[in-house]
Each structure stands twice: as structure tokens, then as C-alpha cells.
Amino acid sequence: xxxxxxxxxxxxxxxxxxxxxxxxxxxxxxxxxxxxxxxxxxxxxxxxxxxxxxxxxxxxxxxxxxxxxxxxxxxxxxxxxxxxxxxxxxxxxxxxxxxxxxxxxxxxxxxxxxxxxxxxxxxxxxxxxxxxxxxxxxxxxxxxxxxxxxxxxxxxxxxxxxxxxxxx
Amino acid sequence: xxxxxxxxxxxxxxxxxxxxxxxxxxxxxxxxxxxxxxxxxxxxxxxxxxxxxxxxxxxxxxxxxxxxxxxxxx
Numbered sequence: 001x002x003x004x005x006x007x008x009x010x011x012x013x014x015x016x017x018x019x020x021x022x023x024x025x026x027x028x029x030x031x032x033x034x035x036x037x038x039x040x041x042x043x044x045x046x047x048x049x050x051x052x053x054x055x056x057x058x059x060x061x062x063x064x065x066x067x068x069x070x071x072x073x074x075x076x077x078x079x080x081x082x083x084x085x086x087x088x089x090x091x092x093x094x095x096x097x098x099x100x101x102x103x104x105x106x107x108x109x110x111x112x113x114x115x116x117x118x119x120x121x122x123x124x125x126x127x128x129x130x131x132x133x134x135x136x137x138x139x140x141x142x143x144x145x146x147x148x149x150x151x152x153x154x155x156x157x158x159x160x161x162x163x164x165x166x167x168x
Numbered sequence: 169x170x171x172x173x174x175x176x177x178x179x180x181x182x183x184x185x186x187x188x189x190x191x192x193x194x195x196x197x198x199x200x201x202x203x204x205x206x207x208x209x210x211x212x213x214x215x216x217x218x219x220x221x222x223x224x225x226x227x228x229x230x231x232x233x234x235x236x237x238x239x240x241x242x
Contacts, residue, residue, distance in 0.1 A: 005173045036205025131180070145207035 053089030
């Protein structure tokens with residue numbers, strides 16, 4: 001995957017995050033139990049999306065992954081807390097992504113993944129991280145439905161393109 | 169997005185679908201159709217939605233707009 005495509009996926013996941021934020025009415029909704037869900041609450045799913053950056057960005061930048069951090073009981077309880085982590089983790093990826101060339105992104109490296117040496121390029125791992133987030137968009141919309149929110153919140157890629165019907 | 173990227177997505181999509189369908193093949197008919205607190209109601213309807221969307225957008229991309237036609241409406 002080339003740099004332009006990675007940056008487009010990065011922008012798309014940023015746009016989708018804003019849609020999620022706009023659909024959550026208050027902090028209580030983040031914390032309440034979602035009946036029928038595999039996630040205890042919305043906060044757990046959003047935290048998982050964000051904390052995956054703490055696991056994979058070190059692998060992308062420094063070629064060494066970290067364990068997925070534990071979700072602390074006093075964290076990710078409010079949107080302000082969640083968004084602060086979101087900005088921190090996204091900034092840690094966005095800056096180096098801007099700096100790398102296509103050749104650097106495509107170059108293979110031996111990455112330490114939980115102690116196992118595995119051959120990946122930075123582009124492959126960035127794709128993995130962004131598709132991981134995209135995959136959990138499905139969980140978010142299901143959680144919205146289970147919590148009685150608008151589950152039609154459009155998170156799909158084509159809506160990110162912002163084309164109106166007349167634009168051809 | 170170039171052809172190389174799109175092909176990577178298509179291959180990943182096929183590989184993920186294969187894993188999903190392999191897991192679904194292990195469910196009984198009752199489990200597959202059981203209603204639960206899911207926006208599509210059951211595992212079967214969720215899988216059907218995946219198939220519908222795959223099929224209808226593939227048709228659209230090859231010049232055949234199927235509108236709201238479903239692969240399996242029941």
C-alpha cells in the first residue's frame with residue numbers, strides 16, 4: 001500500500017471517529033452496560049480501538065511491538081479522557097507517516113512482535129492498525145443499536161468521500 | 169488508491185470471509201437462526217447482509233445496478 005492510500009485510510013478513520021463522537025449524547029452512554037453485547041460498554045470498545053495504537057505504533061516506528069495496555073478502571077470514562085488518548089496515539093503515528101517516503105514504507109523489517117521476529121513493512125503494519133479500527137466500527141454500530149442510539153450513523157468509506165448526488 | 173492496494177484489500181476480504189464462513193459452518197441451524205440482540209437479528213441475517221453487500225456492490229462496479237434486490241430475501 002502506498003503512502004497516499006495510507007494517508008487516505010488515516011483520514012477516513014479520523015473522519016469516522018468524529019462521526020462516532022457526534023452520535024454519543026453524553027458521557028453516561030459511554031459507561032452504561034450494553035445488553036447483549038460482547039463488550040461490557042462502549043468505553044471498552046473505544047478504548048480497545050485507541051489502545052491498539054499503543055501496541056502497534058511502537059512496532060511501526062521502533063520495530064518493536066508492545067503489549068496491549070490494560071484498561072484502567074478510572075480511565076476512558078468520559079469523552080474528554082478518550083479523546084485525549086485518541087489525539088496522543090494518532091499524533092504518534094501521523095507525524096512519522098508524513099515523513100516516510102513510499103520506499104521507506106515498503107521496505108521490509110524484522111519486527112519484534114511479542115518476542116517473535118516477524119517480517120513486515122511499515123506500510124503493512126499501518127494498514128493492519130487502520131483496518132483493525134475499521135473492523136471495530138461494526139462493533140460500535142452494533143453497540144449503538146443495543147444502547148438504543150442511532151445505529152445508522154454512517155461510518156462507511158463512501159460517506160467520507162463527501163460526494164453529493166449531483167457531483168457526478 | 170491504486171490497483172495494487174485494491175487487490176490487497178480484495179485478497180484480505182476473501183481471506184477474512186473464508187474464516188467467517190468456516191466458523192459459521194460449525195453452527196447448528198438453530199444457532200445460525202437464533203434471534204439475539206443484534207442489529208441484523210441473527211448470525212444468518214448478518215451473514216446474508218454481508219453477502220448482499222458484496223454481491224450488490226460487485227454488480228454495481230461492473231455496470232449493473234441491482235438497487236434493493238437481495239440475494240436471499242427470506
